[in-house]
Amino acid sequence: MRAMVMDRVGGPLEVREVPDPQAPVGGVVVRVHATGMCRSDWHAWAGHDDVALPHVPGHELAGVVSAVGEGVKKWSLGDRVTVPFVCGCGRCEWCLSGNAQICPDQEQPGFTHWGSFAQYVVLHAADINLVAIPDSVSFEAAASLGCRFATAFRALTERARVCVDEWVTVVGVGGVGLSAVMIGKALGANVIAVDRNAGALEVAKTLGADHVLIADGSDIPEKVHEFTGGGSHVAVDAVGSEQTCQDSILSLRRRGRHVQVGLLPPVNGHPRVPMSRVIAWELDLLGSHGMAAAAYPLMLAMIERGDLRPQDLIERVIGLTEAAELLPTFDNASLAGMTLIDPW
Ligand SMILES: [Zn+2]
Numbered sequence: 001m002r003a004m005v006m007d008r009v010g011g012p013l014e015v016r017e018v019p020d021p022q023a024p025v026g027g028v029v030v031r032v033h034a035t036g037m038c039r040s041d042w043h044a045w046a047g048h049d050d051v052a053l054p055h056v057p058g059h060e061l062a063g064v065v066s067a068v069g070e071g072v073k074k075w076s077l078g079d080r081v082t083v084p085f086v087c088g089c090g091r092c093e094w095c096l097s098g099n100a101q102i103c104p105d106q107e108q109p110g111f112t113h114w115g116s117f118a119q120y121v122v123l124h125a126a127d128i129n130l131v132a133i134p135d136s137v138s139f140e141a142a143a144s145l146g147c148r149f150a151t152a153f154r155a156l157t158e159r160a161r162v163c164v165d166e167w168v169t170v171v172g173v174g175g176v177g178l179s180a181v182m183i184g185k186a187l188g189a190n191v192i193a194v195d196r197n198a199g200a201l202e203v204a205k206t207l208g209a210d211h212v213l214i215a216d217g218s219d220i221p222e223k224v225h226e227f228t229g230g231g232s233h234v235a236v237d238a239v240g241s242e243q244t245c246q247d248s249i250l251s252l253r254r255r256g257r258h259v260q261v262g263l264l265p266p267v268n269g270h271p272r273v274p275m276s277r278v279i280a281w282e283l284d285l286l287g288s289h290g291m292a293a294a295a296y297p298l299m300l301a302m303i304e305r306g307d308l309r310p311q312d313l314i315e316r317v318i319g320l321t322e323a324a325e326l327l328p329t330f331d332n333a334s335l336a337g338m339t340l341i342d343p344w
């Protein structure tokens, strides 16, 4: 098969032929029809995750089951499937309670083993981790769900429990942030989008953002407090930097809920967080780490009804070679919307 291969951390990515994968016990091989490119792929390329080299990135995918391993009961050849980026072991107390997204023995395609920037990918513990794609949902839309969209969905529903008419501030409107804007509006909230990229803010407006704020070094929390009459009920850091984390927390009103979605690997130590405000205003700090397969039905139902349209977030579909050139620049690329790869 053809795959995008990373031979060293921070080095060039090469698209080349590698051996076809085999289905492991309890797992499947999926023929990849669409796979999303995400800032997490850039983190892995930059050396912020421990990956074994040579490595194939890619963790947001949809495709068709092309080989079934021993012991798999629920899936057969030809099934259209997607998968959360965190795959649980299926045996621990967290997996058994429907929380595979925090499984201590989790696998992540594109991190713990070769991922989906390839024509085929292996997925483990298929019976607990695979999700059937409804007929009305395209491979492209399904591929956009596994990481950023599902993470935003869980962040606003299960974690922040956003209510109708509340204010939601989304700091950073890349893929996960735009998803949060769309989901926030579908939940009946008022949404403020913040980004340094004016193009991304334009997209946020088309998705229904009530206000947009350009992050140009001015005081973002102060502006949010003005718009909302005392601060946002919920704020999401969808970037993952000390600055965006602080902006999100300081944008909250008293008793507000902050959700940290953007990754904050302690590359230069742990970030400074304004805990004095957290205490004095009784703020909730919530982490959100993907969403288990068990939680997909509610999200898929909203997509089938047309309340959520992940396909509207897709801005471009590119090939593996173009993607290999794009990935190293992805941290600073001012691209609006989601980028998908068709490995064929
Ligand atoms: Zn991702």
Ligand SMILES: [Zn+2]
Binding pocket: 088, 089, 090, 091, 092, 093, 094, 095, 096, 100, 103, 104, 105, 106
């Ligand atoms: Zn587990």
